[in-house]
Amino acid sequence: xxxxxxxxxxxxxxxxxxxxxxxxxxxxxxxxxxxxxxxxxxxxxxxxxxxxxxxxxxxxxxxxxxxxxxxxxxxxxxxxxxxxxxxxxxxxxxxxxxxxxxxxxxxxxxxxxxxxxxxxxxxxxxxxxxxxxxxxxxxxxxxxxxxxxxxxxxxxxxxxxxxxxxxxxxxxxxxxxxxxxxxxxxxxxxxxxxxxxxxxxxxxxxxxxxxxxxxxxxxxxxxxxxxxxxxxxxxxxxxxxxxxxxxxxxxxxxxxxxxxxxxxxxxxxxxxxxxxxxxxxxxxxxxxxxxxxxxxxxxxxxxxxxxxxxxxxxxxxxxxxxxxxxxxxxxxxxxxxxxxxxxxxxxxxxxxxxxxxxxxxxxxxxxxxxxxxxxxxxxxxxxxxxxxx
Numbered sequence: 001x002x003x004x005x006x007x008x009x010x011x012x013x014x015x016x017x018x019x020x021x022x023x024x025x026x027x028x029x030x031x032x033x034x035x036x037x038x039x040x041x042x043x044x045x046x047x048x049x050x051x052x053x054x055x056x057x058x059x060x061x062x063x064x065x066x067x068x069x070x071x072x073x074x075x076x077x078x079x080x081x082x083x084x085x086x087x088x089x090x091x092x093x094x095x096x097x098x099x100x101x102x103x104x105x106x107x108x109x110x111x112x113x114x115x116x117x118x119x120x121x122x123x124x125x126x127x128x129x130x131x132x133x134x135x136x137x138x139x140x141x142x143x144x145x146x147x148x149x150x151x152x153x154x155x156x157x158x159x160x161x162x163x164x165x166x167x168x169x170x171x172x173x174x175x176x177x178x179x180x181x182x183x184x185x186x187x188x189x190x191x192x193x194x195x196x197x198x199x200x201x202x203x204x205x206x207x208x209x210x211x212x213x214x215x216x217x218x219x220x221x222x223x224x225x226x227x228x229x230x231x232x233x234x235x236x237x238x239x240x241x242x243x244x245x246x247x248x249x250x251x252x253x254x255x256x257x258x259x260x261x262x263x264x265x266x267x268x269x270x271x272x273x274x275x276x277x278x279x280x281x282x283x284x285x286x287x288x289x290x291x292x293x294x295x296x297x298x299x300x301x302x303x304x305x306x307x308x309x310x311x312x313x314x315x316x317x318x319x320x321x322x323x324x325x326x327x328x329x330x331x332x333x334x335x336x337x338x339x340x341x342x343x344x345x346x347x348x349x350x351x352x353x354x355x356x357x358x359x360x361x362x363x364x365x366x367x368x369x370x371x372x373x374x375x376x377x378x379x380x381x382x383x384x385x386x387x388x389x
Contacts (some may be wrong), residue, residue: 032074035389036082038066040158042384048053051365051372056386062111062384063087064158068118076124080136084160085114100164101186104200107193107333108159117155117162128171135191138163138181140212140333142255142275144306145319146345146359150253150277151230151331152192154208158384161333162191165207175217185235195330195337197240197287198249204234205246223271227252229330235272239294240287250330253277257306268312271319274305282328289325290338290367299326304335317347327367340364358383 028068045059068082091112096131101107109115120134132200141149154161165183172178174357183192185200199205214226229252236249257273282298285291292300304323312318320343327338343361350356359382366376 007060019052020264022303026071031071033120034070034072035388036068036070037097038064038387040384040386042062042374042382043157044158044193044380044382044384046378046380048378049374051103051369051374052378053374054150057383061089062158064076064160066117066155078122080118080122081116082118083114083347084117084155086110086111086160097124100184101189101191101200102193103195103196104189104194108155108161115161117160125356130169132167132169133165135164136161137273138167138210140179140226140228142147142273142304142306144271144273144321145258145308145310145317145347146306146321148304148306148321148323148334149332149336150275150302150304150325151228151251151257151333153333154192156333157382158335159258161193164191171216173216175219177214177216179210179212179214183208183277183363185232192330193333194235194268195332196233197237197247197283197332198232200235202234205232208235209233221258221260222256224255224257224273226256226285227240227254229253236281236283237287247281249279249281249330257308263309267311271308271310272306275305276303277301277331279327279330283326285367288327289340289369289371289372292370298316298328300328301326302329302332302337318345320344324366336363336367340366355386356384357386366379 026366041063047057066082066084071079086109088111093112095113097109097113099328104219105319112375114328118135118137120136122132124130126263135156139153141147141153154163163183165181167181170178189200209231212226212228230250232249234246237244237249238247238366253275255275257271260270262268263270264344279300282300284294285296285298286294288298302325304321306319308319323335323341324338325332325335325337329337339349341363343359345357345359348356368375
């Protein structure tokens with residue numbers, strides 16, 4: 001897949017490409033090269049009461065570096081590339097990877113690894129239609145301080161993941177955009193977060209589809225409003241058994257938020273919102289390991305609610321999230337299936353390019369896993385700085 005992307009980029013920027021067949025003097029005036037750099041550094045700590053009764057505590061310092069180039073060949077054509085790496089004080093390796101997947105059960109490449117997480121071409125087909133093709137970043141999350149998504153956010157926190165494929169954006173109305181993504185999946189997994197027991201071993205699961213309709217201008221009191229649909233052909237095992245027939249997995253989600261008048265006590269805008277999702281086809285609870293009964297199906301729903309005080313003090317925001325993610329919802333990059341989650345997060349924008357965030361989060365199993373006497377319970381926190389250039 002990576003070789004294909006490199007060849008694709010070389011062809012697109014070559015002089016024989018008809019897209020670039022313009023007068024050379026005009027082209028030179030339109031060309032521009034922009035360097036970008038982002039760094040995120042912080043302290044992360046975890047306290048987990050495991051299902052077997054053991055308690056583990058660990059902490060580390062993590063650093064994520066992202067550096068890349070945007071090459072505007074013409075006003076309509078741009079090529080973007082970026083290399084990203086994750087590092088920690090306790091890592092025992094360094095590897096540069098060119099994989100086209102994140103192993104199932106993980107949300108990112110590992111600490112001590114780096115990769116190309118952007119390598120795509122963007123072309124403006126018409127004033128209302130734009131295409132990206134290659135390896136890209138996609139984020140569609142609730143507009144809140146603890147920004148969350150039930151189905152798509154690449155490279156959240158210090159994670160690194162991506163989307164391989166083709167993405168079309170169509171502004172079909174002055175207030176609305178339609179996004180459509182045809183995404184490549186490896187037989188070893190997706191490059192987006194995909195929770196087990198999703199299985200991409202079938203050749204029919206090589207391409208999956210994501211569609212989102214989003215409001216791009218405020219309508220009445222709505223601060224944000226969008227709806228998304230995921231379709232994964234032949235990616236869902238019913239019982240989690242080897243070589244069993246695979247079913248299609250498809251979901252519908254909607255997220256919305258409302259910005260209210262400033263609160264008199266805090267002189268801050270109150271933003272409230274949430275997201276809800278429904279999976280039309282779920283595995284059995286045998287596959288999610290939440291029951292021994294093969295006729296009992298995993299839960300279909302996921303949801304979270306958020307309340308936020310924006311500009312509570314100058315450059316300070318604070319928000320809370322509470323979420324319930326049933327065991328059959330397998331796509332959230334931020335919220336784990338079969339979990340009840342609570343989070344408080346504070347943001348401080350120190351300067352235009354420098355910010356600090358502090359988070360404390362609690363996670364507990366909704367359903368006790370089979371063969372365990374207890375539910376998992378954990379608390380984690382971070383304090384991190386983000387800088388962009």
